Amino acid sequence: MEKNKAKLFDIRHFPMDMGRIVCSSMPLWFRLRKIYVSDKAKEKIRNGALIAANHTNFYDPLMLGCCFWYRRMFFLTAEVVMQKKSVSGLLKGMGCIEIDRSICDMDAIRKAVSVLKEGHMLSVFPQGGIDREENVSAIKSGIVLMAMQANVPIVPVYIYRKTKRKERNCIVIGEPIAPLKGGMMSNMADIGSYTELVLEKMGECQTLFEEIRRNEKW
Amino acid sequence: MVTVEELKEIFHTVFGSDMDLSAFNENSDLRKDVGMNSISLLYMAMVLEEKYGVKFTNSDFENMNTVADVIRKIQEQG
Secondary structure, eight states: OOOOOOOSOOGGGHHHHHHHHHHHHHHHHHTEEEEESSHHHHSOOOSOEEEEEOOOSTTHHHHHHHHTTTSOEEEEEETTTTOSHHHHHHHHHTTEEEEOTTSOOHHHHHHHHHHHHTTOEEEEOTTSSOOOOSSOOOOOTHHHHHHHHHTOOEEEEEEEOOOSTTSOEEEEEOOOBOOOTTGGGOOHHHHHHHHHHHHHHHHHHHHHHHHHHHHTTO | OOOHHHHHHHHHHHHGGGSOOTTOOTTOBTTTTSOOOHHHHHHHHHHHHHHHOOOOOHHHHHHOOBHHHHHHHHHHHO
């Protein structure tokens, strides 16, 4: 796999780096608990990687930022969030890449692939928007295409936003899934089964969380 | 210069049995006849970008309806 390490200092990413400094202290504010599915999942991600997480509310990107504050993280952001110019400017500075979900947004995909190739992390909520359902039932294959073109692994993540005051917010991080071996000449059936694998691994993260929650009698 | 046959071969490798390529010709409609959806269109664009060095933009997808449109796009930039 190609090893592309991001630069430690880059003036283009100054607003994002400031955001990361803020995020580094926010786990205390969120009472965030990180759970890893295995020792392999605990290893720090050092090259480009695509984070696939469930999306139940607006705090999810912030929680991911807190979890991976040690790395520059970009977000694929829906066009509806970027409608206001003032907000959109700030979000773009913080690393949001606007994607128009109503069209085949090749420009957004190209930008996303380029940040991954530069060795950064990219967070995607593959359900395609906020979904308040407890279980992730379907995800879009676009993430697989991006990971495949950039030749980076996909890290499945499950985010739990607390609903009761006594609870803690939780992030379950799965093991990175190696990119498809066939590269850009993989066929659609392989892409479909890889998408299913990502969904399954996201489900495993959720199952682990629920097990821990049950055993600890939250 | 890319031909319909070359394009058919690429489609066959990439989309395999997911698509009906029996009547694949210049006038085939990508969505109706070939059965492509937004994901397969994106993947097609990515594969063709790598193979022929063309650059697809968002507006290209609005105007690209048939196989002939794809060939024209490759020939314009290739």
